[in-house]
Amino acid sequence: MADVTLHGISKRFxxxxxxxxxxxxxxxxxxxxxxxxxxxxxxTLLRIIAGLERPSLGEVRIGGLLMxxxxxxxxxxxxxxxxxxxxxxxWPHMSVADNIAFGLKVRRMxxxxxAERVERAMAVVGLDGLGGRxxxxxxxxxxxxxxxxxxxxxxxxxxxLDEPLANLDAHLRLQMQAEFRRIHRETGTTxxxxxxxxxxxxxxxxxxxxxxxxxxxxxGSPEVLYRQxxxxxxxxxxxxxxxxPAEVLSVPALGRVVxxxxxxxxxxxxAAPTGPALVSLRxxxxxxxRNRPALAAVATYAWFRGEDYLVxxxxxxxxxxxxxxALATAPAQGERVSLGIKDGWxxxxxxxxx
Amino acid sequence: xxxxxxxxxxxxxxxxxxxxEALILAGLCVYxxxxxxxxxxxxxxxxxxxxxxxLVFGTFFDVWNSRAAPRALGNTFIASLxxxxxxxxxxxxxxGIVRLADLRGRExxxxxxxxxxxxxxxxxALAWIELTGSTSPILRLVGLxxxxxxxxxLYSMPGIIWVMGLEHAPLVMLxxxxxxxxxxxxxxxxxxxxxxxxxxxxxxxxxxLALPGLMAGAALAFVSAIGNFGVPALLGIPGxxxxxxxxxxxxLNGFGPSVLPEVASLALVLVLLAVAGxxxxxLVMGRRGFSVDRTGSELEPFPTGRWRxxxxxxxxxxxxxxxxxxxxxxxxxxxxxxxxxxxxxxTLSLENFEFVLGGSGMxxxxxxxxxxxxxxxALATAAVAMLLGYLVVVRRNPVARVIxxxxxxxxxxxxxxxxxxxxIVFLPPLPVLxxxxxxxxxxxxxxxxxxxxPLSLRPVIATLETLDPALDEAGRVVGAGMPRRLVGIAVxxxxxxxLAGGLLVFMTAVNELTLSALLWSTGxxxxxxxxxxxxxxxxxxxxxxxxxVVVAVTITMAALLEFLARRFAPGASLLRG
Numbered sequence: 062m063a064d065v066t067l068h069g070i071s072k073r074f075x076x077x078x079x080x081x082x083x084x085x086x087x088x089x090x091x092x093x094x095x096x097x098x099x100x101x102x103x104x105t106l107l108r109i110i111a112g113l114e115r116p117s118l119g120e121v122r123i124g125g126l127l128m129x130x131x132x133x134x135x136x137x138x139x140x141x142x143x144x145x146x147x148x149x150x151x152w153p154h155m156s157v158a159d160n161i162a163f164g165l166k167v168r169r170m171x172x173x174x175x176a177e178r179v180e181r182a183m184a185v186v187g188l189d190g191l192g193g194r195x196x197x198x199x200x201x202x203x204x205x206x207x208x209x210x211x212x213x214x215x216x217x218x219x220x221x222l223d224e225p226l227a228n229l230d231a232h233l234r235l236q237m238q239a240e241f242r243r244i245h246r247e248t249g250t251t252x253x254x255x256x257x258x259x260x261x262x263x264x265x266x267x268x269x270x271x272x273x274x275x276x277x278x279x280x281g282s283p284e285v286l287y288r289q290x291x292x293x294x295x296x297x298x299x300x301x302x303x304x305x306p307a308e309v310l311s312v313p314a315l316g317r318v319v320x321x322x323x324x325x326x327x328x329x330x331x332a333a334p335t336g337p338a339l340v341s342l343r344x345x346x347x348x349x350x351r352n353r354p355a356l357a358a359v360a361t362y363a364w365f366r367g368e369d370y371l372v373x374x375x376x377x378x379x380x381x382x383x384x385x386x387a388l389a390t391a392p393a394q395g396e397r398v399s400l401g402i403k404d405g406w407x408x409x410x411x412x413x414x415x
Numbered sequence: 416x417x418x419x420x421x422x423x424x425x426x427x428x429x430x431x432x433x434x435x436e437a438l439i440l441a442g443l444c445v446y447x448x449x450x451x452x453x454x455x456x457x458x459x460x461x462x463x464x465x466x467x468x469x470l471v472f473g474t475f476f477d478v479w480n481s482r483a484a485p486r487a488l489g490n491t492f493i494a495s496l497x498x499x500x501x502x503x504x505x506x507x508x509x510x511g512i513v514r515l516a517d518l519r520g521r522e523x524x525x526x527x528x529x530x531x532x533x534x535x536x537x538x539x540a541l542a543w544i545e546l547t548g549s550t551s552p553i554l555r556l557v558g559l560x561x562x563x564x565x566x567x568x569l570y571s572m573p574g575i576i577w578v579m580g581l582e583h584a585p586l587v588m589l590x591x592x593x594x595x596x597x598x599x600x601x602x603x604x605x606x607x608x609x610x611x612x613x614x615x616x617x618x619x620x621x622x623x624l625a626l627p628g629l630m631a632g633a634a635l636a637f638v639s640a641i642g643n644f645g646v647p648a649l650l651g652i653p654g655x656x657x658x659x660x661x662x663x664x665x666x667l668n669g670f671g672p673s674v675l676p677e678v679a680s681l682a683l684v685l686v687l688l689a690v691a692g693x694x695x696x697x698l699v700m701g702r703r704g705f706s707v708d709r710t711g712s713e714l715e716p717f718p719t720g721r722w723r724x725x726x727x728x729x730x731x732x733x734x735x736x737x738x739x740x741x742x743x744x745x746x747x748x749x750x751x752x753x754x755x756x757x758x759x760x761x762t763l764s765l766e767n768f769e770f771v772l773g774g775s776g777m778x779x780x781x782x783x784x785x786x787x788x789x790x791x792x793a794l795a796t797a798a799v800a801m802l803l804g805y806l807v808v809v810r811r812n813p814v815a816r817v818i819x820x821x822x823x824x825x826x827x828x829x830x831x832x833x834x835x836x837x838x839i840v841f842l843p844p845l846p847v848l849x850x851x852x853x854x855x856x857x858x859x860x861x862x863x864x865x866x867x868x869p870l871s872l873r874p875v876i877a878t879l880e881t882l883d884p885a886l887d888e889a890g891r892v893v894g895a896g897m898p899r900r901l902v903g904i905a906v907x908x909x910x911x912x913x914l915a916g917g918l919l920v921f922m923t924a925v926n927e928l929t930l931s932a933l934l935w936s937t938g939x940x941x942x943x944x945x946x947x948x949x950x951x952x953x954x955x956x957x958x959x960x961x962x963x964v965v966v967a968v969t970i971t972m973a974a975l976l977e978f979l980a981r982r983f984a985p986g987a988s989l990l991r992g
Contacts, residue, residue, distance in 0.1 A: 113888050137891035144892040150885035154907040163903065164893030215893060
């Protein structure tokens with residue numbers, strides 16, 4: 062099982078910098094997601110790991126071996142890793158079995174052993190008996206499985222997945238998520254996958270690297286990213302909630318701050334120097350209150366979801382920022398309410414203004 | 416999973432220029448240099464050689480101070496402009512009939528309108544000569560044939576303009592069809608909802624949007640007319656109307672390679688005219704003027720309602736007159752036993768076909784030569800197209816992209832120019848080998864390989880561009896080197912397109928006259944050359960018979976190609992491409 066080390070990876074196309082000084086360590090056997098909005102550079106980073114793209118600067122090591130360095134570039138053909146493409150990239154003129162066997166033929170494996178390995182790989186992904194079909198005769202989910210089998214059959218120590226679930230419908234997506242988890246567990250192979258869908262990232266990955274504009278904003282477990290976002294981008298992109306401007310007044314204990322939002326004073330987790338900062342608030346931190354420090358809010362719209370109402374509020378004291386809360390009963394449109402804040406996470410502004 | 420065989424191994428730590436790729440690239444460079452760059456480059460140098468008095472550009476000025484050259488240039492210009500006018504009128508009408516009116520059998524009408532392009536110029540000229548001459552079997556039927564002894568009216572400037580104009584009308588039609596195809600139906604529907612009538616929609620929306628396509632087609636027709644040799648050779652030489660291409664041919668034929676510098680100076684002006692036309696076309700294409708959202712559905716033909724039968728009748732008459740009637744004349748004049756005999760059931764004879772198919776040394780040799788040359792050119796250009804296309808599209812190799820650009824040049828310049836360049840380069844003995852290929856089949860093949868590569872290359876590149884780049888990348892990731900991916904992944908996927916392109920090359924080369932007219936010698940006659948000479952000798956029944964056979968072969972292959980292209984390689988379809 063291979064670990065991956067990226068050091069100082071930068072990629073420039075003619076004008077734009079697609080990646081800027083990316084550092085990332087992926088341990089052997091991890092399941093890591095590269096998560097970010099489209100155009101953040103996540104796919105380029107994956108292609109650099111694969112050897113399909115050459116970085117302008119930086120080092121890539123896979124399993125301790127230098128793949129990319131100042132005078133080194135090992136092309137994709139020689140990296141011996143597995144990759145599943147967003148389009149699956151199954152060769153349309155070959156049968157499923159031939160697709161899977163192609164890499165083994167390249168390695169000059171003997172026919173008998175090759176047939177066995179292909180059978181086994183198809184069994185692992187649940188494609189038994191479909192080896193004779195053409196890719197065009199497979200459903201979307203089956204194509205995904207065939208692409209995965211094509212990569213598993215080579216028993217790579219690192220598997221890269223580029224938006225593997227983007228082309229599947231919601232039901233199949235859940236099913237394939239479970240498959241990926243199972244195969245990761247059974248093979249112990251290192252998985253790195255790219256997605257723009259945070260739910261998918263949370264469902265699959267042990268660790269997520271959130272990317273934005275060619276940089277990694279934060280790396281951590283889903284829980285850490287949700288509870289302790291390091292930047293406003295992560296707070297906004299990962300999970301629901303709102304980021305509000307605040308003024309840190311004092312630091313009562315390590316990891317706690319007292320800050321004011323629109324004149325009301327609350328206590329939050331996190332660390333920041335006194336002065337202006339941002340606070341990430343999740344829906345569970347907020348409730349309607351009376352006679353306590355609170356934010357003024359005006360209900361604008363509510364829709365009935367079945368188990369509750371989803372109510373939109375504007376915060377007039379904060380320039381009309383919108384916030385959504387699930388409530389058992391809906392206030393009337395235009396009603397003024399007080400929002401109490403139980404907790405939250407402070408984000409120092411010095412780090413979040415990118 | 417501790418499988419050592421599959422741990423990432425950094426075997427080679429240098430730049431990923433696999434040796435196979437470098438070798439292929441080197442081969443392609445040699446192909447482009449020897450067949451395109453050298454011939455065209457040497458031609459330019461030759462044209463600018465100092466004259467006998469040692470002046471810079473002396474030859475050039477000597478030639479252009481003579482009487483013949485400026486007159487030929489003037490004729491070329493008049494003939495090309497006139498022919499372009501005919502092409503535009505006929506081509507636009509044809510496109511309108513095929514695309515804008517809801518006539519039945521439009522596909523067949525479209526194929527008829529395309530026919531003049533499939534038939535080589537010298538055969539079109541021959542067919543029109545047979546149709547309009549005093550012996551015309553068809554005009555005699557209706558009593559309109561000119562009296563015997565009168566010179567055929569086509570042996571004149573208007574004759575050249577008419578036949579060349581029809582020959583290149585399909586270029587205008589195809590260009591305008593593709594422009595019409597780009598007009599979204601929504602635009603028409605929006606106008607209709609706004610209350611516009613059909614005439615209004617045609618004049619104010621359809622025509623302005625199709626105009627750039629029409630202009631681009633016109634520029635292409637102009638360039639083709641400038642380089643046309645077959646029509647002025649058959650009509651202009653007897654009619655004493657000399658254009659640049661026929662002047663070059665007559666000089667070189669009369670005086671041999673010693674006049675190369677002189678004819679190179681003539682050719683240079685041909686190149687300039689062609690380049691001017693292509694630049695014009697580039698400008699029109701580049702500034703299409705409007706950016707139209709092309710996501711909607713395509714334009715639908717306009718309903719012609721109760722006028723439909725009349726429109727249909729007119730369309731069929733039009734198409735049959737320009738495309739089929741001359742061919743009928745050609746076939747029927749091949750069916751008379753000797754020149755001047757009136758065609759009737761009593762006189763009808765297959766002697767000419769027997770003569771052409773059965774026998775004489777030169778004709779059977781020409782069949783063999785043309786088929787071998789065209790077959791070799793088709794196979795070689797198809798193979799080169801796959802290699803080059805793969806490096807250009809999939810590998811995005813910068814050198815290959817330059818070669819791709821260069822490959823268009825020998826097809827864009829007039830064929831006469833390319834043939835001259837090939838003579839200049841291959842007249843002296845080859846380096847290392849020490850013998851000259853001048854006078855052999857090899858020199859004709861060299862010209863074909865340069866001239867027809869784009870015909871193979873375009874459909875291959877179009878198909879490669881529709882392929883998902885990840886197909887090749889997936890091959891890389893599983894460890895396949897470049898030659899392996901080329902053979903195992905790319906070639907099977909582009910083979911139909913390469914075959915269609917090769918077929919197009921075969922069809923074009925087997926008919927070709929312009930190149931071989933300058934390159935042939937005894938023993939290496941091609942079909943085009945033999946048709947030309949039979950007619951020149953006055954044996955027009957035999958010429959017609961041979962031409963009829965060639966047309967039959969061509970039309971069969973065109974139908975096969977269209978069938979293949981529609982099924983497998985959309986880029987190579989003549990009508991839909």
